[in-house]
Amino acid sequence: MNIEIMTLFPEMVMNGVNTSITGRAIKNGLLSVNATNIRDFSLSKHGQVDDYPYGGGAGMVMQPEPIDRCYQSIRERLGYDENGYKDGKRLPCIYMSPQGRTFTQSVAKELANKEDIVILCGHYEGVDQRILDMIVTDEISIGDYVLTGGELAAMVITDAVSRLVPGVLNNDDSAVYESFHSGLLEYPQYTRPAEYKGVKVPEVILSGDHKKVEEWRYIESLKRTKEKRPDLLKNREENDNAWEGSIKY
């Protein structure tokens, strides 16, 4: 999977994604992430990328031309035609914005199936609407709050999507059973020592009985979800749960 990020702060994005699990996936060739500096595509002498808003108002607006030129160079490099198609598939171009649809695990799954994704990070007070209308296929928000730019949001998307790419996580099971995957929150985890400051690890997970451990975990997941996020129980996909039918609750 290949993620292309159009930004005015490529170091910020690359420093983030080159760290930890995404960094390892990039080194191992399972994932490729490129951050391209929109400023490099400015035609002005001083690398200008923004200007005052027509009609007045506070702040600056990102101009269409540098973004367009940046996008076209990425599109061409990836082998998509002038309309943004390759092998009948449209190149996804996501604009990070609080106005977009909310990012969830199911959106992450949807994006993890794409070969390439382009992400546009806005800054200042916004982006000229014409370029958004021309190139953007999807607008995504990471939550109901306003960031100073789209970079952190693009990093969130890159992180959540890349851990779904086969091989990125060491243990494929962790992608299947972790929070939200079966629509439930994760069960409590424990490690050594078996007793800490007088508090013992639940007996069942020391038992070595795998079936019992899995049952306990499933019930704990259900309890947690009911307590902390009852809304998730309503929306849960029933079909990808291996325990369905085997346990009464």
Ligand code: ADE
């Ligand atoms: N840019 C600014 N705020 C944002 C948000 N909440 N989600 C995505 N992109 C943004």
